[in-house]
Amino acid sequence: MELPAELPTPVPGEDAALLPDLDEEKLLSALHTRYLQLQVYHRSTKNRTMISLIGILGLFLTLSTTSDALSCTQCMSASSTCSGSSMTCPSGHVCASQYSESTVGGLRTQTLLRLCSPPSQCSINGSISTSQLQLRMAASCCDTDNCTPDLPELPTKSTNSNGLVCRSCISADSTWCYTPDTIQCTGDENMCLLQSTKISGSPSTSTAIRGCATKSICDLGSKTETFGGLTVDVKTHCTSGNKSDALSCTQCMSPSSSCSGNNVTCPSGHVCASQYSESTIGGGRTEMLLRLCSPPSECSTKGSISTSQLQLRMAVSCCGSDNCTPDLPALPTKSTNPNGLVCRSCISADSTWCHTPDTVQCSGDENMCLLQSTKISGSPSSSTAIRGCATKSICDLGSQTETLGGVSVDVKTVCTSGSKSVHKVVLNPAVGFLEE
Numbered sequence: 143m144e145l146p147a148e149l150p151t152p153v154p155g156e157d158a159a160l161l162p163d164l165d166e167e168k169l170l171s172a173l174h175t176r177y178l179q180l181q182v183y184h185r186s187t188k189n190r191t192m193i194s195l196i197g198i199l200g201l202f203l204t205l206s207t208t209s210d211a212l213s214c215t216q217c218m219s220a221s222s223t224c225s226g227s228s229m230t231c232p233s234g235h236v237c238a239s240q241y242s243e244s245t246v247g248g249l250r251t252q253t254l255l256r257l258c259s260p261p262s263q264c265s266i267n268g269s270i271s272t273s274q275l276q277l278r279m280a281a282s283c284c285d286t287d288n289c290t291p292d293l294p295e296l297p298t299k300s301t302n303s304n305g306l307v308c309r310s311c312i313s314a315d316s317t318w319c320y321t322p323d324t325i326q327c328t329g330d331e332n333m334c335l336l337q338s339t340k341i342s343g344s345p346s347t348s349t350a351i352r353g354c355a356t357k358s359i360c361d362l363g364s365k366t367e368t369f370g371g372l373t374v375d376v377k378t379h380c381t382s383g384n385k386s387d388a389l390s391c392t393q394c395m396s397p398s399s400s401c402s403g404n405n406v407t408c409p410s411g412h413v414c415a416s417q418y419s420e421s422t423i424g425g426g427r428t429e430m431l432l433r434l435c436s437p438p439s440e441c442s443t444k445g446s447i448s449t450s451q452l453q454l455r456m457a458v459s460c461c462g463s464d465n466c467t468p469d470l471p472a473l474p475t476k477s478t479n480p481n482g483l484v485c486r487s488c489i490s491a492d493s494t495w496c497h498t499p500d501t502v503q504c505s506g507d508e509n510m511c512l513l514q515s516t517k518i519s520g521s522p523s524s525s526t527a528i529r530g531c532a533t534k535s536i537c538d539l540g541s542q543t544e545t546l547g548g549v550s551v552d553v554k555t556v557c558t559s560g561s562k563s564v565h566k567v568v569l570n571p572a573v574g575f576l577e578e
Contacts, residue, residue: 211235212258213287219254228288231258238264239291242279256291259283266362267297270335272353273310273325279359297356300329306354306383308334313350317377317469318460320352320438327354333380335360336462340469343372355380379463389414390464395432405465408435415441416468419456433468434544436460443539444474447512449530450487450502456536474533477506483531483560485511490527494554497529504531510557512537520549532557 214237217226222241231237238259243252264283269276280294306327313319317338327334335355340348360380366373391414394403399418408414415436420429441460446453457471483504490496494515504511512532518524537557544551 212237212285214238214258215256215288215290216258217254217256220252222252222254222293224254224256226256229258234261235259236261236264236283236285237289237291238281238283239294240266240279240281241294241296242277243296244275244277246275254293266358267294268356268358269297269299269331270337270351270353270355270359271325271327271331272312272351273323274312297330303328304330304332306332306334308352308354308383310353311351313348315348316442316459317348317350318441318462319350320441320460325353327383330356332382333357333360334383335378335380337376337378338461339377340375341372342375377461377463377466379461379466388412389435389462391415391435392433392465392467393435395430397428397430399429399431399470401431401433403433406435411438412436413438413441413460413462414466414468415458415460416471417443417456417458418471418473419454420473421452421454423452431470440539443535444471445533445535446474446476446506446508447514447528447530447532447536448502448504448508449489449528450500451489452528452530474507480505481507481509483509483511485529485531485560487530488528490525492525494525494527496527502530507533509559510534510537511560512555512557514553514555516554517552518549519552 211233212231212235213228214231214235215226216229217224235258238257240255240257240259240263241252243250245251259281261283264281266279266281268280269278271277276299278296278299280296282291282294284291303326307324308327309321310323310325311319311321317340319336331354333355334352336350336352338348338350357380360378362378364375364377366375388410389408389412390405391408391412392403393406394401412435415434417432417434417436418429420427422428436458438460441458444457446455448454453476455473455476457473459468459471461468480503484501485504486498487500487502488496488498494517496513508531510532511530513527513529514532515527516525534557537555539555541552541554543553
């Protein structure tokens with residue numbers, strides 16, 4: 143996608159003017175306004191400016207409630223200067239300028255935030271890089287009433303490869319992203335970063351970014367703060383990029399929307415996943431949650447299966463740190479609009495095969511005919527089969543075998559476009575015959 147000729151041009155002092163009184167509630171309102179401006183522009187450029195929002199949120203999380211202490215100017219601007227009213231800082235805090243600059247395709251966006259800050263954050267100086275954009279940020283401080291910190295000097299961007307290669311992606315509507323795309327890290331960016339931001343309230347949004355980062359960015363860690371009805375949850379996970387790095391994840395299964403269990407060490411390269419499903423039969427609803435290790439390629443799975451008797455919706459969410467708890471994934475919306483595909487429809491509760499002359503009219507994104515068998519070995523043992531309509535995302539999961547708590551679950555999936563000839567070619571080797 144082509145980038146616009148130029149980024150929206152900030153008017154000098156415009157953002158500072160959003161903060162006439164600069165108490166915490168009004169600063170929040172200003173941040174909301176700035177966030178919405180960024181979000182509108184971001185939506186039009188398909189994920190290419192979210193780094194600006196991430197930088198602002200990282201700075202935003204240093205705000206605290208007030209008490210008797212130093213007085214500092216509080217303001218925000220989409221430039222290298224800003225002015226505003228004075229506020230009383232928490233005890234032990236100092237006056238800070240936190241400055242960030244993001245670059246997308248050679249176009250530069252800057253953000254300055256002046257506020258009270260704990261002294262431990264006065265030496266922040268670091269950067270994040272993805273294949274689409276780069277963020278540099280720094281902080282400076284002073285410790286007298288209403289002093290003006292120098293504009294912090296941003297770190298110099300190095301072009302010298304350091305040998306580290308990281309995954310690179312951005313998501314504007316999820317706390318997870320994964321891609322086969324990679325980026326060659328340079329300079330001091332010697333960590334692979336996955337950072338997610340979830341804002342609950344109004345507005346609500348979720349974002350994720352994956353790329354190279356300096357250790358100083360990683361050391362900021364994860365934070366959750368609540369301001370004026372908004373909860374901002376930022377999770378930061380960094381690794382050395384070593385393929386031998388293995389996560390520890392909770393493994394459990396429950397007929398509900400939550401479960402707990404023991405921690406297991408995942409295969410190298412896997413992440414922690416929540417696989418959530420909901421099935422409906424005759425108006426009765428059953429849900430199932432499975433938490434386990436998963437390859438990252440399956441973390442965005444969302445799809446459905448329909449027969450004449452049953453409807454199943456499922457989704458997967460992931461997180462990338464030891465023993466983390468993925469968000470409960472949102473299930474896809476069921477469409478009632480026919481798409482023209484008609485599939486055989488049957489269910490077997492005691493076999494890995496079923497066939498019937500009965501059919502089901504497929505709808506929405508369910509544009510594949512599916513035969514899926516499940517064999518559970520252990521205690522209890524069972525075999526089931528289902529034939530009906532399915533989304534391509536379900537078919538793409540293919541066949542899998544998992545072992546959970548001494549029980550082996552073997553799932554085989556075969557999908558076709560609904561053509562009888564294709565059905566015969568695919569299924570005949572497996573079952574010997576197929577009458578259509």
